[in-house]
Amino acid sequence: MIELKNIHKVYRTKNIETVALDNINMKVEEGEFVSIMGPSGCGKSTLLNIIGLIDNPTDGDMSVCNTHINGQKEKQLAAFRNKNLGFIFQRFHLISSLNVLDNVELSLIYRKMSGAKRRKLALETLEKVGLSHRAKHYPSELSGGQCQRVAIARAIVGEPQLILADEPTGNLDSKMSEEIMQILHDLNRDSKTTIVMVTHDEKLAKQTDRVIRFFDGRQVN
Amino acid sequence: MWRTTFKQFLILIRRNRFFTFVNLFGISFTIMLVMTIQVTFESHVWPGGPEKNNDKMLFLYRTVISKERSNSIGGVNQRVIEEYILKMKTPKSIGFCSHSDWSNISPKGVNKYQVKMTNAAFMQIFDYKIIDGRIYTEKEVKNSSPVVVISESLRDDLFGKESPLGKTIDIQNTAFRIIGVIKEVPNNCKTSKSDIWYPYTIKKHDLPMLDETGVCSVVFATDNNDNSKAITEELRGVERKIEAVLDGEDVMLPGPYDSLDKYFAGYGDPRYYKGKTVNLLWQIGKMFLVLLVPAISLIALNLTRVQERSEEIAVRKTFGASSMGLIKQILFENFLLTLIGAVIGFVFAWVTLEFFGDILFSELNGNNVTINLSIITFFVCLAISLILSIVSGFIPAIKMSKLKPALVMKGGEL
Numbered sequence: 001m002i003e004l005k006n007i008h009k010v011y012r013t014k015n016i017e018t019v020a021l022d023n024i025n026m027k028v029e030e031g032e033f034v035s036i037m038g039p040s041g042c043g044k045s046t047l048l049n050i051i052g053l054i055d056n057p058t059d060g061d062m063s064v065c066n067t068h069i070n071g072q073k074e075k076q077l078a079a080f081r082n083k084n085l086g087f088i089f090q091r092f093h094l095i096s097s098l099n100v101l102d103n104v105e106l107s108l109i110y111r112k113m114s115g116a117k118r119r120k121l122a123l124e125t126l127e128k129v130g131l132s133h134r135a136k137h138y139p140s141e142l143s144g145g146q147c148q149r150v151a152i153a154r155a156i157v158g159e160p161q162l163i164l165a166d167e168p169t170g171n172l173d174s175k176m177s178e179e180i181m182q183i184l185h186d187l188n189r190d191s192k193t194t195i196v197m198v199t200h201d202e203k204l205a206k207q208t209d210r211v212i213r214f215f216d217g218r219q220v221n
Numbered sequence: 222m223w224r225t226t227f228k229q230f231l232i233l234i235r236r237n238r239f240f241t242f243v244n245l246f247g248i249s250f251t252i253m254l255v256m257t258i259q260v261t262f263e264s265h266v267w268p269g270g271p272e273k274n275n276d277k278m279l280f281l282y283r284t285v286i287s288k289e290r291s292n293s294i295g296g297v298n299q300r301v302i303e304e305y306i307l308k309m310k311t312p313k314s315i316g317f318c319s320h321s322d323w324s325n326i327s328p329k330g331v332n333k334y335q336v337k338m339t340n341a342a343f344m345q346i347f348d349y350k351i352i353d354g355r356i357y358t359e360k361e362v363k364n365s366s367p368v369v370v371i372s373e374s375l376r377d378d379l380f381g382k383e384s385p386l387g388k389t390i391d392i393q394n395t396a397f398r399i400i401g402v403i404k405e406v407p408n409n410c411k412t413s414k415s416d417i418w419y420p421y422t423i424k425k426h427d428l429p430m431l432d433e434t435g436v437c438s439v440v441f442a443t444d445n446n447d448n449s450k451a452i453t454e455e456l457r458g459v460e461r462k463i464e465a466v467l468d469g470e471d472v473m474l475p476g477p478y479d480s481l482d483k484y485f486a487g488y489g490d491p492r493y494y495k496g497k498t499v500n501l502l503w504q505i506g507k508m509f510l511v512l513l514v515p516a517i518s519l520i521a522l523n524l525t526r527v528q529e530r531s532e533e534i535a536v537r538k539t540f541g542a543s544s545m546g547l548i549k550q551i552l553f554e555n556f557l558l559t560l561i562g563a564v565i566g567f568v569f570a571w572v573t574l575e576f577f578g579d580i581l582f583s584e585l586n587g588n589n590v591t592i593n594l595s596i597i598t599f600f601v602c603l604a605i606s607l608i609l610s611i612v613s614g615f616i617p618a619i620k621m622s623k624l625k626p627a628l629v630m631k632g633g634e635l
């Protein structure tokens with residue numbers, strides 16, 4: 001599903017070089033639920049962004065969803081993300097000017113699909129996360145947990161093969177975190193969706209198939 | 222795609238009322254400004270009324286006579302007209318006039334009227350609409366017959382609605398017989414506008430010397446083949462002929478100007494008039510400056526919006542929007558906004574010209590100046606707003622589409 005070989009990521013700003021990822025090699029199998037742990041600033045988000053094709057590695061070789069990533073054009077990458085990947089972020093990143101339903105529809109907008117079909121799919125997905133009664137609300141009118149459930153609906157509405165979740169429960173209390181984890185586990189079990197999740201929470205990490213630990217841009221096992 | 226984008230646009234303007242308002246205000250104000258400038262320009266250069274055929278007219282209304290360091294600038298000398306200009310061969314006909322005014326004291330108060338003393342050709346070159354009687358003939362001018370043609374409004378002031386033909390009127394100590402009434406001339410027809418017309422031969426006075434400037438203006442009618450070049454050539458010849466009998470003076474009879482030249486040259490020193498091409502470019506340049514201000518503020522506004530929308534842009538990219546698609550979306554949003562602004566601006570301009578035109582532009586006041594908000598003007602404005610929308614949207618759109626989602630989508634704490 002995912003294969004990373006000798007991935008390096010160096011951030012170059014004016015006079016400092018930050019090595020965010022140092023020679024990362026890892027594999028994630030189809031249908032796996034993997035969590036990534038490590039202290040703040042050790043490169044977890046960088047890694048997830050690189051896997052999610054919204055950031056480029058400085059060096060290295062990788063394939064995502066069994067596709068070798070090698071010099072594809074921006075437009076092709078956008079289409080690839082749209083079709084295969086779903087993203088969940090700690091800070092939700094819902095579009096505040098759109099209502100819940102329109103937010104969920106977002107990734108479908110960039111596909112060839114009729115408005116009615118889009119609407120239907122989005123409503124069904126909202127149903128799954130238990131928020132269909134909030135379809136016409138705006139993100140500012142929802143609680144954190146509800147926002148994250150909308151964000152999950154947005155991530156899964158296009159039925160991606162791979163979900164990338166960057167501290168999806170980082171902003172939530174433990175009860176809401178449990179709810180979110182439940183949704184992710186159901187998704188992993190029922191749809192065989194591969195999930196890579198960054199978390200700070202040992203307890204949540206232990207519930208996943210495998211934990212990958214990072215320290216200072218390196219994998220430690 | 223477009224339908225979704227349109228929906229997005231509606232959401233955008235509903236959720237960003239202030240931004241929308243400022244944007245619309247800028248655009249519509251610009252359109253209004255451009256249109257009013259355009260309309261006033263048109264009303265000067267193509268005033269319609271008796272001057273509706275002014276593309277077949279050339280105007281000479283200034284004279285510069287210089288010798289060594291001294292020079293005098295004025296109107297055209299009547300002696301020059303009688304002895305030289307009327308003898309020109311190339312114009313189809315040659316009209317001329319001088320101006321004065323007449324104050325009529327009546328129980329109603331003092332009214333001032335414009336007076337034009339003309340030759341017969343002057344009355345024929347302009348397309349005066351005669352609503353009663355006739356205009357004077359060449360013979361009447363030659364014989365100094367005391368006949369007068371008056372405007373509709375003067376008739377109304379003096380006689381009400383009844384026909385004044387055959388009645389006598391005392392103007393400037395001369396008793397005139399009224400022979401005709403002319404439909405009111407719009408105020409922007411400055412060259413032909415008057416209330417009273419009578420033969421120039423009535424007032425006897427000594428003609429000025431050849432080395433003096435005068436008080437007359439001349440209008441040449443060109444023939445159907447537009448022989449303005451030939452007329453200009455011949456006028457140069459007239460200058461040389463006059464100089465030949467003078468004592469070293471330099472004579473300049475500027476032009477003759479067509480209506481565009483006349484508009485640009487105005488009453489400034491004709492020696493420094495650079496021609497209509499230069500002036501037209503200047504005009505267009507100024508127009509662009511007028512457009513530049515809102516364009517820049519729109520760019521600035523849009524750039525701020527880009528900043529505000531960076532999260533949205535990053536999210537859209539993450540979920541599969543391509544840069545090209547985003548550029549299209551932003552330009553489309555901008556275009557719709559500009560379009561709405563253009564329509565509002567058009568309405569603004571109409572209201573301004575219709576109700577406040579007389580305050581803003583003195584030459585438009587008066588009863589019968591028709592203001593043309595033509596469909597052409599509208600399309601010109603539409604084109605301008607299109608340019609405005611692309612200019613103001615393009616830079617922000619490019620900037621927005623270059624945004625790297627990874628910079629915004631930091632999963633954890635920053």
Ligand SMILES: Nc1ncnc2c1ncn2[C@@H]1O[C@H](COP(=O)(O)OP(=O)(O)O)[C@@H](O)[C@H]1O
Nearest residue numbers: 011018020039040041042043044045046047633
């Ligand atoms: N855009 C950037 N420019 C420069 N340095 C960055 C940038 N993004 C992240 N970094 C640095 O890279 C390292 C890893 O960051 P990140 O992947 O966000 O860590 P984590 O998610 O594990 O907290 C940090 O030292 C951070 O300061």
Ligand SMILES: [Mg+2]
Nearest residue numbers: 045632633634
């Ligand atoms: Mg992070």
